Amino acid sequence: MKNFVGKTRENGARDSVVILEDVRSVHNVGAIFRTAEAAGVSKIYLCGVSPAPFDRFGRVRKDFAKTALGAEKIVAWEQVTDAGAVIRRLKKDGYFICAIEQTPRSVDFREIPDGKNVVYIFGNEVLGVSKTVLDTADLVADIPMCGRKESLNVSVAVGIILYSRYR
Incomplete structure (x- = not known):
């Protein structure tokens, strides 16, 4: 914990922004907000x-709020097409x-x-990051898999990546 606390933005750590491209599950997005x-x-x-935390009529999504636990009221967010x-x-x-994303050009996330x-x-949970977006990236990184499954849940992957900033 000391390592993490020592690198908060207030103490000079760099800024992190997250873009979610077509992540479909409201539960995943809520969990990502919390993390x-x-x-x-x-x-x-x-x-x-x-x-988004609100539906198209401006009503709070209860399933979103249940997983985000108020983080949607703290983290700045914007919905864009x-x-x-x-x-x-x-x-x-x-x-x-x-x-x-897992691609032939991906590097280990520890090389970010x-x-x-x-x-x-x-x-997206099934299709991943689109080729158009991949082509704009300065780097494509993945999380090495040690087991037989090929990927992690997107909200779990977000946690691993975001906390790797504090290594």
Whole structure:
């Protein structure tokens, strides 16, 4: 815990932003909000079909609130249709863009450079991050799998990646 506390944004750690591209499950997105808040993420962009804390009529999504446990009231978030436009803007603002996906060009997530403001992009539970978005990334990283399953739940992957910033 000391290592994590010693690197909070207030003490000079770099900024982290999360982009969720077409993450479909409201439970996954709620859990990601909770983890992101705990890890000090400054903003979450909900792209495509990724559900927001409120439905299209402005009503609170109870299933979202149940998993986010109030984090949706703390972490800044924005719902956008085009992930590419957000990525271009953040890249122009000096952010390092890192897509988390299993591809032939992926590197181990422990190779994500330290000392930069980073945007982490996570994709759909089945299809992953789109090729269009992968092509805009400065780096594509994955989490090595030791078992027979090929992937983790997206909310679990978010936790591993976000807390790796504090190594």
